[in-house]
Amino acid sequence: xxxxxxxxxxxxxxxxxxxxxxxxxxxxxxxxxxxxxxxxxxxxxxxxxxxxxxxxxxxxxxxxxxxxxxxxxxxxxxxxxxxxxxxxxxxxxxxxxxxxxxxxxxxxxxxxxxxxxxxxxxxxxxxxxxxxxxxxxxxxxxxxxxxxxxxxxxxxxxxxxxxxxxxxxxxxxxxxxxxxxxxxxxxxxxxxxxxxxxxxxxxxxxxxxxxxxxxxxxxxxxxxxxxxxxxxxxxxxxxxxxxxxxxxxxxxxxxxxxxxxxxxxxxxxxxxxxxxxxxxxxxxxxxxxxxxxxxxxxxxxxxxxxxxxx
Amino acid sequence: xxxxxxxxxxxxxxxxxxxxxxxxxxxxxxxxxxxxxxxxxxxxxxxxxxxxxxxxxxxxxxxxxxxxxxxxxxxxxxxxxxxxxxxxxxxxxxxxxxxxxxxxxxxxxxxxxxxxxxxxxxxxxxxxxxxxxxxxxxxxxxxxxxxxxxxxxxxxxxxxxxxxxxxxxxxxxxxxxxxxxxxxxxxxxxxxxxxxxxxxxxxxxxxxxxxxxxxxxxxxxxxxxxxxxxxxxxxxxxxxxxxxxxxxxxxxxxxxxxxxxxxxxxxxxxxxxxxxxxxxxxxxxxxxxxxxxxxxxxxxxxxxxxxxxx
Numbered sequence: 001x002x003x004x005x006x007x008x009x010x011x012x013x014x015x016x017x018x019x020x021x022x023x024x025x026x027x028x029x030x031x032x033x034x035x036x037x038x039x040x041x042x043x044x045x046x047x048x049x050x051x052x053x054x055x056x057x058x059x060x061x062x063x064x065x066x067x068x069x070x071x072x073x074x075x076x077x078x079x080x081x082x083x084x085x086x087x088x089x090x091x092x093x094x095x096x097x098x099x100x101x102x103x104x105x106x107x108x109x110x111x112x113x114x115x116x117x118x119x120x121x122x123x124x125x126x127x128x129x130x131x132x133x134x135x136x137x138x139x140x141x142x143x144x145x146x147x148x149x150x151x152x153x154x155x156x157x158x159x160x161x162x163x164x165x166x167x168x169x170x171x172x173x174x175x176x177x178x179x180x181x182x183x184x185x186x187x188x189x190x191x192x193x194x195x196x197x198x199x200x201x202x203x204x205x206x207x208x209x210x211x212x213x214x215x216x217x218x219x220x221x222x223x224x225x226x227x228x229x230x231x232x233x234x235x236x237x238x239x240x241x242x243x244x245x246x247x248x249x250x251x252x253x254x255x256x257x258x259x260x261x262x263x264x265x266x267x268x269x270x271x272x273x274x275x276x277x278x279x280x281x282x283x284x285x286x287x288x289x290x291x292x293x294x295x296x297x298x299x300x301x302x303x304x305x306x307x308x309x310x
Numbered sequence: 311x312x313x314x315x316x317x318x319x320x321x322x323x324x325x326x327x328x329x330x331x332x333x334x335x336x337x338x339x340x341x342x343x344x345x346x347x348x349x350x351x352x353x354x355x356x357x358x359x360x361x362x363x364x365x366x367x368x369x370x371x372x373x374x375x376x377x378x379x380x381x382x383x384x385x386x387x388x389x390x391x392x393x394x395x396x397x398x399x400x401x402x403x404x405x406x407x408x409x410x411x412x413x414x415x416x417x418x419x420x421x422x423x424x425x426x427x428x429x430x431x432x433x434x435x436x437x438x439x440x441x442x443x444x445x446x447x448x449x450x451x452x453x454x455x456x457x458x459x460x461x462x463x464x465x466x467x468x469x470x471x472x473x474x475x476x477x478x479x480x481x482x483x484x485x486x487x488x489x490x491x492x493x494x495x496x497x498x499x500x501x502x503x504x505x506x507x508x509x510x511x512x513x514x515x516x517x518x519x520x521x522x523x524x525x526x527x528x529x530x531x532x533x534x535x536x537x538x539x540x541x542x543x544x545x546x547x548x549x550x551x552x553x554x555x556x557x558x559x560x561x562x563x564x565x566x567x568x569x570x571x572x573x574x575x576x577x578x579x580x581x582x583x584x585x586x587x588x589x590x591x592x593x594x595x596x597x598x599x600x601x602x603x604x605x606x607x608x609x610x611x612x613x614x615x616x617x618x619x620x
Binding site for chain 2: 025060088091116122124127149150281283
């Protein structure tokens with residue numbers, strides 16, 4: 001394996017960056033780089049590009065590698081990146097993870113292979129172990145991606161235990177998008193003191209996660225509300241932490257009233273004055289005009305803005 | 311669009327061909343071609359390569375295209391092939407479908423994009439329509455793949471209606487792996503007289519499907535029991551059809567006692583005397599020795615054999 005580096009682990013607020021598409025639905029590197037740069041100067045400490053909210057699985061490996069390349073050429077620091085690299089196909093996961101490590105990414109966020117359902121922990125263990133062994137690089141920081149409502153393939157505590165025991169230092173943490181605080185708390189209690197960093201999958205759990213030893217959150221609405229979410233991260237020990245948390249939870253609830261991914265894109269399109277941002281790839285569908293109008297009205301009524309965008 | 315051809319539609323028994331892997335888990339074209347040739351001379355009228363039972367989603371697009379190339383170079387007729395070409399990523403589905411049509415494949419069997427759950431029929435319609443438009447070839451014969459227990463993304467009757475209305479002749483049929491005969495029957499009643507060919511997803515429903523106007527079955531156990539299943543297809547109007555059907559149903563039930571994909575591979579390994587066939591890619595796991603021993607014992611007790619294999 002390649003030599004170990006002592007790069008600092010990513011903490012704080014990460015956005016699973018929404019992916020802009022051109023009118024022909026090809027990924028748009030220019031808009032992508034611009035949005036990533038805005039996120040990093042507006043409160044995000046890291047970028048979980050190629051996540052669920054990025055429509056990552058609606059893109060080929062080649063399309064994602066081209067976007068990654070554009071980001072680095074656009075001056076985004078690789079250390080701030082935690083790209084999604086988990087695919088159904090072992091060969092795709094290896095290719096994408098290897099490339100992310102080679103480019104110096106701070107970590108990778110890895111879905112389990114999600115086509116077959118009801119698979120065993122033994123099978124999932126073999127998947128992650130194969131990727132780690134084939135990449136064969138001590139610089140790899142692998143964050144497991146637990147999102148059973150979408151993947152339908154959970155990452156159990158037993159699986160984490162086994163991976164952490166075999167690959168300490170490489171298996172670096174988890175994003176818990178179960179929406180179940182009891183599960184996040186169980187992960188924290190069992191693994192937080194073993195070099196395993198727990199990120200909440202929504203800012204709704206950010207303060208609780210930090211109070212129990214978690215490291216931050218990787219959240220859809222980080223795409224549009226990074227400053228306020230980061231304020232909770234930076235001030236979680238302060239007297240007004242609960243009040244700050246209530247504010248970001250309220251904003252989240254407004255966005256959640258409509259389908260999340262097209263909602264995020266509508267918000268970026270509206271506040272950035274750039275209609276092309278509304279494009280989604282099938283099987284997703286953009287918001288209706290009425291849905292978007294209601295969303296924007298409610299956000300504005302709550303004092304929401306995106307300073308410096310567009 | 312390219313000129314129309316009058317190629318006969320595939321009917322009868324198709325196997326979703328299991329994919330052999332080498333010790334390093336790379337796909338093994340030589341074993342694959344040998345197995346495909348055995349299937350075609352043993353009762354299969356077509357090969358649904360790259361299906362669920364093929365571990366297709368555990369392979370990259372490139373790995374699948376190499377196997378397809380090996381098949382054609384190995385003398386397998388393209389007209390007998392119905393490769394799986396549906397991926398989560400629109401770009402992957404287009405690439406694979408375009409290549410299948412260019413090579414002259416008899417059809418393609420297309421999964422819906424299966425990462426996002428609870429997506430709308432509008433979004434799924436756009437996915438299939440985009441693939442059809444981008445491939446832009448009248449020779450395309452697209453079979454929809456309805457397998458909600460695995461994909462968790464169903465193909466509704468309303469979606470079929472809309473696609474068939476817009477793309478008659480190209481939208482050619484369905485594989486119904488719902489396991490719900492009422493659903494298969496509803497598809498038959500509504501679409502069978504409109505150039506839409508219904509294949510049962512298991513030979514358990516083969517006779518019923520044929521009696522209601524269906525065209526055959528695409529079935530996992532077609533990999534190991536093609537002759538007996540084909541006998542039902544060829545003799546479905548005969549007096550002993552129910553008895554023949556009972557025989558293949560009984561064999562299916564034995565195989566279903568253990569996980570299907572590793573079971574099929576164990577059977578091929580045992581009866582073909584070729585241990586390497588047992589290899590599966592993660593997240594699947596091969597049968598235990600005890601599971602395999604029980605399976606083979608039960609099959610032999612039922613008089614099962616694989617003449618001409620190995």
